[in-house]
Amino acid sequence: MIGAGGGVGLKKALIVLESLSEPRLVAATARRHGLSRSLLVTWRRVLRENRSKSEAGFVRADVAESEPGAGGGFIGERDSPFD
Numbered sequence: 001m002i003g004a005g006g007g008v009g010l011k012k013a014l015i016v017l018e019s020l021s022e023p024r025l026v027a028a029t030a031r032r033h034g035l036s037r038s039l040l041v042t043w044r045r046v047l048r049e050n051r052s053k054s055e056a057g058f059v060r061a062d063v064a065e066s067e068p069g070a071g072g073g074f075i076g077e078r079d080s081p082f083d
Contacts, residue, residue: 016043 019029019040030040 012043013047015040016047019044 015029015033015035019025026040026044027037029035030037033040
């Protein structure tokens with residue numbers, strides 16, 4: 001979340017989300033909340049950077065159970081595709 005602390009961080013996040021809801025809403029959202037446009041742009045950048053850091057290193061993985069005799073589990077020496 002943006003900023004530190006419960007209510008303040010939540011309020012900043014809600015303002016940023018409002019500004020992201022439609023194209024070209026940065027200036028209008030900033031005016032509505034009594035903020036400078038540059039401050040809101042900074043908050044948006046911080047949110048984007050934090051989001052990309054938290055999502056880095058994770059990939060989707062689907063795990064399926066193997067049927068008996070299907071050779072599931074770890075690759076053994078004789079099953080190695082690198083021989």
